[in-house]
Amino acid sequence: MTRVNAERLVALLILLFSLAYFVLAFGIKLPPSSDETPFSARTFPLVLGPLAMALSLALLLKPPGGEDVGRGLAWARALGLVGLMALYALAIDRLGFVVTSALFLAAGFYVLGERRMKVLLPIAATTALAFWTMFTLLDVQLDWGIFGRMF
Amino acid sequence: MIEGLLIGFWTLMSPTNIGILVLGCVMGTFIGMMPGLGPVTAVSLLVPVVLTMEPATAMVLLAAIYYGAMFGGSTASVLINAPGESSSVPTTFDGYPMARNGQAGKALALCAWGSFVGGTVATLLLMLAAPTLARWALSFQAPEYFALMVLGLTAVAAFTEGGGVVKALLMTVVGLMLATVGTDVADGVERYTFGIPDISDGLSFVLLAMAAFALAEALTAALRNEKVSEEAKKAARGDVGSLKLTRDDVREVAPTMARSSVLGFVVGVLPGAGATIAAFMSYAVERNLATGARRAEFGKGSRRGVTAPETANNASAGGAYVPLLTLGIPGSGTTAVILGALVALGVQPGPRLYVEQSEMFWTVVVSMYLGNLVLLVINLPLIPYIARTLAIPEQMLVPLILFFCLIGVYLVSFNTFDLWMLIGLAAICVGLRLVDYPMAPLLLGFVLGKLMEENLRRALLVNDGSFAFLWERPITALLLAISVACMLVPVVGKLKAMRAARV
Secondary structure, X not given: OOXXXXXXXXXXXXXXXXXXXXXXXXXXXXXXXXXXXXXXXXXXXXXXXXXXXXXXXXXXXXXXXXXXXXXXXXXXXXHHHHHHHHHHHHHHHHHOHHHHHHHHXXXXXHHOOOOOHHHHHHHHHHHHHHHHHHHHHOOOOOXXXXXXXXO | OHHHHHHHHHHHOOHHHHHHHHHHHHHHHHHXXXXXXXXXXXXXXXXXHHOOOOHHHHHHHHHHHHHHHHHHHHXXXXXXXXXXXXXXXXXXXXXHHHHHOOOHHHHHHHHHHHHHHHHHHHHHHHHHHHHHHHHHXXXXXXXXXXXXXXXXXXXXXXXXXXXXXXXXXXXXXHHHHHHOOEEOXXXXXXXXXOOOHHHOOOOOHHHHHHHHHHHHHHHHHHHHXXXXXXXXXXXXXXXXXXXXXXXXXXXXXXXXXXXXXXXHHHHHHOOOOOHHHHHXXXXXXXXXXXXXXXXXXXXXXXXXXXXXXXXXXXXXXXXXXXXXXXXXXXXXHHXXXXXXXXXXXXXXXXXXXXXXXXXXXXXXXXXXHHHHHHHHHHHHXXXXXXXXHHHOOHHHHHHHHHHHHHHHHHHHHOOHHHHHHHHXXXXXXHHXXXXXXXXXXXXXXXXXXXXXHHHHHHHHHHOOOOOOHHHHOHHHHHHHHHHHHHHHHHHHHHHHHHHHHHO
């Protein structure tokens, strides 16, 4: 994406975000007593919303130029890592801390280019177990998920 | 003052604290050495750990990590010409040439001694400056606090590097907006929670710090595919040479250290200007002061050129603690994270901290000093060994950092909703970073948001809803005038540059 387009896109998204923020500020429910007070729960949001809108509008209309964005970046690797983190969030309550962590680390090493199973599997498993041991010693209870029911 | 110092030492002198100090320094050095990872990442990674500790121990660990990471940044600058963060960029100018000349050990020793002297002088000046400032600030009321926060936010936005002032201001406002999420303190009504119970107490500071700094930096590193070159790895594994300084070295750099310490401290105290500006300024000052052959050495391995930025950036770290501790206003991303951690621990920095919890104040001062001492006594001799970790492959490091972030957030609440928030926010922050939106103002706005709203509310209530206090109270008006001046500095600079370009 060219620099100017990327800048415009981001500025537009922030503008929409601030607009939504501003509109939603009118929906903040106020206690009946606050009618006379000069400062209610709405006041600050009602000031911040337009401020952010003005600033993002300025960036939208006059985006700074520069080098293109996104060229030569390893998108697949970064998206892979984000996907793995999402899987971690999905799995941790089901598979428990140790198994999920070991799988996450092993897959992370793999996504970033480490292909030697003899290296990545032991390191992932040892790290996960080491952290489990450490937290158990600190009296933090870590769940084993479905594996907990096997013992 | 002496009494206070003794109390501080007394509180800290336990085997646990000393152990944590050493561990923190070594860990900080390790993280700071990694390309793309600096003190903010190091400090924010440790926040969840710190929140389980006693406040005093927590401060020791944070100070140790902070100084350790700064030193790690210089190590990477000298050995592989890859500064971990912007404040050690000028260190590469002369540090790397020294390393190429086979004097890596000497350059590292100069860095360590410079950091130590800078830190020591800053601690002394902090002890002198903080009580005066705190006593003066005791008379502050809501309007002054509000103005002070406006100043803190605008100054940081005005002096943030890269991306320009408008983006920095926008990020500050977005940070303030994020701070309004959750139950409003005054009216007790929920704002922007969309009925989700997980955020009825507001967004978590740990989560935002992790997402904006540690996680976003690690993901950006993976995205940019930055790699330590093979040559650099070989250099790190090799012999760094003698770590000793000769009498001639000391004579050469002593005046530099003195000048850079004071300069760094003053720059550090000013809100917004931080370690980076201090480092670049001191380098420029030393080069301008040098004459003849000494001047020609700059850029080719000048001992003064290595010493100046390292002394100044450490001194500025000490200086940054002055507004943080006495006014509760952080001047940089790292101090914003430290402030957030302190508040979460139940310590509210501000003038009252010095008066009412003076032992806490002195604990912080002493822990900063000990952090510097440990760096010199323990870290420096270990450097040849720590440097070998530069050979750790990135494909191992990045997943480990992601893992630390995930468990750091998960183990605070055991709530997977927080993990989803973390991932979502980190993805947004990576996007913002790609187009040079700075993250420090965002976090600063978030940390100060609630306090700012509260103080503005109180000021308005006392003044019957009139905004006249903004110009009728002298200190408030002065602080706001300085904020406006801060905003004008970059504009004036730009105009000058435009005029110069036209001529």
